[in-house]
Amino acid sequence: GNSVTQMEGPVTLSEEAFLTINCTYTATGYPSLFWYVQYPGEGLQLLLKATKADDKGSNKGFEATYRKETTSFHLEKGSVQVSDSAVYFCAPRSYGGSQGNLIFGKGTKLSVKP
Amino acid sequence: NAGVTQTPKFQVLKTGQSMTLQCAQDMNHEYMSWYRQDPGMGLRLIHYSVGAGITDQGEVPNGYNVSRSTTEDFPLRLLSAAPSQTSVYFCASSYSGSLPYEQYFGPGTRLTVT
Numbered sequence: 001g002n003s004v005t006q007m008e009g010p011v012t013l014s015e016e017a018f019l020t021i022n023c024t025y026t027a028t029g030y031p032s033l034f035w036y037v038q039y040p041g042e043g044l045q046l047l048l049k050a051t052k053a054d055d056k057g058s059n060k061g062f063e064a065t066y067r068k069e070t071t072s073f074h075l076e077k078g079s080v081q082v083s084d085s086a087v088y089f090c091a092p093r094s095y096g097g098s099q100g101n102l103i104f105g106k107g108t109k110l111s112v113k114p
Numbered sequence: 115n116a117g118v119t120q121t122p123k124f125q126v127l128k129t130g131q132s133m134t135l136q137c138a139q140d141m142n143h144e145y146m147s148w149y150r151q152d153p154g155m156g157l158r159l160i161h162y163s164v165g166a167g168i169t170d171q172g173e174v175p176n177g178y179n180v181s182r183s184t185t186e187d188f189p190l191r192l193l194s195a196a197p198s199q200t201s202v203y204f205c206a207s208s209y210s211g212s213l214p215y216e217q218y219f220g221p222g223t224r225l226t227v228t
Contacts, residue, residue, distance in 0.1 A: 031214065032214040034216060036219075042221065042222075043204055043219040043221045043222050044204065044206075044219040045219065046216045046217075046218075051214075089156065089157070093214035094214060095214050100145065100164070100210065101147065101159055101162055101172065102147070102159075102206070102217050103159070104149075104156045104157040104158075105156055106155065106156035107156050107157075
């Protein structure tokens with residue numbers, strides 16, 4: 001089955017700092033890759049996605065590139081804001097049956113200080 | 115669209131009690147799933163369904179039952195609550211098909227078992 005390894009948190013940054021959250025995965029077939037974000041007290045929402053190799057997903061200043069050769073999907077942002085404080089989850093999703101389940105990493109908690 | 119709705123938002127149970135967590139979606143999604151979220155554990159899949167009348171187990175199914183009689187609803191039943199089931203529960207839904215689609219999450223149910 002699919003699995004994900006995310007960098008351990010928590011990550012604490014100052015406002016306007018550069019962010020990288022590493023994510024590597026193992027998956028059957030040719031998965032789509034997702035980053036979800038969970039703000040305090042809320043459910044998960046999709047941040048960005050990529051469906052094929054070398055695709056770059058982007059949203060709200062965040063970016064991640066689908067690297068098939070290294071099975072990675074690292075999340076980056078050039079200048080974080082206090083409002084980016086949240087937990088970030090990387091997740092691959094393959095197609096069909098149990099492989100179609102979204103499997104999450106443990107999440108990386110980001111705290112941004114003003 | 116209301117999206118994915120969950121009720122109740124909060125629940126306290128005594129050990130041995132049973133209850134049903136409700137989940138509904140109005141997006142005509144074939145795929146629905148239940149996760150539990152525990153500190154330091156990320157999200158773990160309990161049960162999932164790829165369509166009405168079809169359910170299957172995820173990673174941590176023990177102590178939980180599900181059924182899918184309609185496309186819209188996917189209730190999660192706790193048969194005899196235990197303190198180990200204290201957690202936040204999330205329901206999610208998505209389209210099925212040849213491309214792994216993003217999942218949409220409900221706001222969660224926070225369950226405490228004493």
